[in-house]
Amino acid sequence: MKETSVEVHGAENSPRRRLWFWVAVVAMTALTAVMRFYRLTDIPFGLHLDEAYNGLDAYSLLGKPLWDWPLFFPRNFGREPLHIYLEALVQAVFGPTKLAVRFLPAAVSVAVTPALVWLGWEWAPHLGVRKRRHFALMTGLAVLTLLWSQMHARILVRGGLFLLLEVLILASFWRAWNVEKPVRWWALAGFLAGVSFYTYLPARLLPLYFLLVVPVLLWRNPGLRALDQVRVHWRGATLAVVVGLATAAPLLVYFFYHPEDFLLRSSQVVIFADRVNETFSEQVLGILGMAFVRGDFNVRMNYPLRPVLDLFMVGPFLLGLARLVQGARRPGPYGALALAAVMLLPTLLSEDAPNFGRAIGALPVFTLAIALGLEQLLIWSQARGPLFARGGAALGYGLLLASVVVTWRAYFVAYARLPEVFHVWDEGMTRMAYDAASTDPGARVYFAPQGFEHPTTQFLLLEQPPHRINGFDSRICVRVATDAPAFYYFVFDDFYRGPVLLQNYLPDSSMHTAVVDTQGNVWAKRLDQPAGGRVQFPEQVSFPVALSDGISLQGYWLSEPEPRPGDRLYVRLFWRVDAAPTQDYTAFAHLVSVDSTGASTQLAGADSRPGGGSCPTNLWLPGEVVVDELQFVTPAETTDPEDADLYIEVGFYTLADGRRLDIPDNAEDRILIGPLQLATP
Structure with a gap:
């Protein structure tokens, strides 16, 4: 069976034609590189x-x-x-930078053009x-006409x-x-199919596609009878299956032992989940x-809402x-339509259709249809003649370039x-991280109240010195550096407390605007505390x-000295x-009644990791004062003996075993604040 072609003889297959073909491929790839790498880290x-x-x-x-x-990364939905x-491998060359993150998808996208x-x-x-x-x-x-691919x-x-x-x-x-x-092309197709299982969920649909297409090719492919087709291709097809399974085997074995990861993301976005109200007909439309x-x-x-095709490409x-x-009865057109049907299943069966990310496997069908x-x-x-033929070619390429x-x-x-790009792409976090990286490295x-645990700031500040980057939820607690200069960033969630x-x-600190969004709104502020600046706690x-x-109580403050x-x-x-604490402790503040014998009864209280978990004690640094706040509702009435006094007991314990943090010379490992008086209603 010789290679099938319709341009393999005469002037159509001349060395000059072949040369210009490859020149065109190189030029298109270069144009792709320009589009993919231009302002790569800016847009x-x-x-x-x-x-x-x-x-x-x-x-x-x-x-x-x-x-x-x-073999699998279960975080972030798997x-x-x-x-x-x-x-x-890219980071090994460029380091943990935004360029390193953007380089790989851009380079892969450049390779898509010659592959197509x-x-x-x-x-x-x-x-x-x-x-x-x-x-x-x-x-x-x-492919360069599709904003889809550029994104x-x-x-x-x-x-x-x-x-x-x-x-x-x-292509293989x-x-x-x-x-x-x-045979070798079957083997290559099988190997690449096995590798694709390590990329994205739609790869799991490739076996379905080939099950739909291969029988049609065997039965309806012109030139050879079905049995002759089987004789030619059975070894290669078998080899493709074996190579594909062998290549994908490590991941398949992993999923066998971790079936919850196999369906992790699919179960979260499928339209048949109870939390999604869209109907199947709406998905299809x-x-x-x-x-x-x-x-x-x-x-x-x-x-937002821009269709795949612009006006120049709708007609083609x-x-x-x-x-x-x-031509759907022929294997070639049928194969293209089958590819579209199979690769649109991920967005058809999941929420928010059409989802261009989940439908990425259907993109080749769009380029094939446009070219066709x-x-x-x-x-x-x-x-209509040679002159019109040249005009037709010029029109076709002109439409593409337009x-x-x-x-x-x-x-x-x-x-x-x-404007939405700023918020959707975490530009505020990005600019805040860059601003923080530019500050005094000794501060x-x-x-x-957010940013410290955000993946964007974590990645961009990976190479900062240990303990330089910290965080807390300022709506609940604050960490005050008393022995070093410091920069405090507050995002829009908390510009007040x-x-x-x-x-x-x-x-002695000063407040500055750190980040402004694209509409001129202040997104983040920065409070600068200079070296040697005064530290005071007026309400303490x-x-x-x-x-x-390494922990000491310095003082306290009550919102009501005599609460009602x-x-x-x-x-x-x-x-x-x-000194740096070694454990992640839970703080407690309880309203207790203590009688004349020393016995106590808890009347109300609150237990929480400092800052609601945003100021864990194992991240506290020497020289800090951590101001934490707990709250509870005092009882409407008490039935305690008249000789009992009210106190607030505070301290720490480890959540795993409930064991309180040791306080020297304190048998109950608690600090009693009081006595208090409840005001008369």
Whole structure:
């Protein structure tokens, strides 16, 4: 069986034609590189938390032997590992930077263009294409007309890598049907299919696609009878299955022992979950309209609601789609339509259809349909004479290039100016992290009430000195550095309580605007405490008590010295850190009644890790004063003996065993504040 082609003789296959074909491929790849790498770290400027998660996991692999690299990353809804492995290699070169995170998806997206050219070349004979080289080039160039692909080139998520492998798998598969000795191409397709299981969930649908397509190819492929087709391809197809299973085996074994991870993300987004109200018919309508009516509203993956195609590409796409439908009884068109049906299942069966991220596997069908429609224009123009033939080619490539310009403007102008990009892409966190990295390296940095645990700030500040970056929820507690200069960042969640408290405690500090969003609103403020600046606690009632493990009580404050029954009482405790605590303790503040015998009865109280967990004691630093606040409602009435006194008992304990933190010379390991008097109602 010789290689199938419609342009393999005469002038159409001359060395000059082949040279210009490869020049065109190189030029298209270079154009792709320009679009993918231009202003790579600026648009979008923010580092999205999903790609930051991937960057953090990649960084964690550096220094580990390969055999210790995990096969699956269950955090952040679960992720297959290949893109994280590759990102680790990129970070080994560039370090943990935004450039390192963006480089991999951009480079992968550049490779998609020549891969699509190859796919178009191999699929062309089965689609009835007459201008094979033009069709292949147009298939590759069509991807640059899709804002869809440009968005995937700018974010480190799994979809872009799956797309590249999918195209290579399909190209190898159709190559196997085009050549006389197909075994090696079957083996390559099987290997790539196995590798794809390490990329993204839609890879699990590839076996379904081949089960739908291979029987049709055997039965209806022209040139050989079905039995002859089986004789030619059974060894290669069997080898592909074996190689694919062997390649995917480690991950499949992992899922066998961890079935909950296999369905982790799918179970969270499937439309049949109780929390989703969309109907199946609405899903279908959303997908049918994604091409030129209404696209994805997710700002991370699209200009909100922009359809896949612009006005220049609607006509060629519809023309190509009509050719596919018209020829659906033939293996080539049927294979393209089957690919669309299978790869749209992830968005059909999940919430928020159409979701361009989950539908990424259908993207090659769009490029094939566009190229097929433009090839039809070439055929029509050629039928009218040589002059019209040249005009038809110019029109086809002109439409593609015009659409590329539209896509360029849609991304680098319209999308870049979109106000929602700031918030969706975590630009505030990104700018705050860069600002923190530029401050005095000898000073401490605190983020409040959020930022310290955010993946974006964690990744961008990975190489800061130990204990320099800290955080707390300033709506509940504050950490005051008393022996070092410090910079406190407050995001929009708390511009009041935390900043007001700290400005009272640090009278020599100064407040500045740190981050402003695209609409001019202040997103983050920074409080600067200079070296040697004064530290004071005006409301504190001095009550020094030394505990153990480096912690001392410095004083307290009560919102009501004589609370009324039924009132909410706020207890503010000032803990001085003399040495770094070794345990993550839980604090308690209880209203207790103590009688003349010393027996106590708890009447009310609160137990919580400091700051509601945002100020864990094992992260406290020597020289800090941690101001923590607990609250509870005083009882409406008490039935205690008349000789009993009311106190507030405070202290710490370890949650695992309930054992209280030792207080020297204190048998009950508690500090009693009081006695108190409940005011008469």
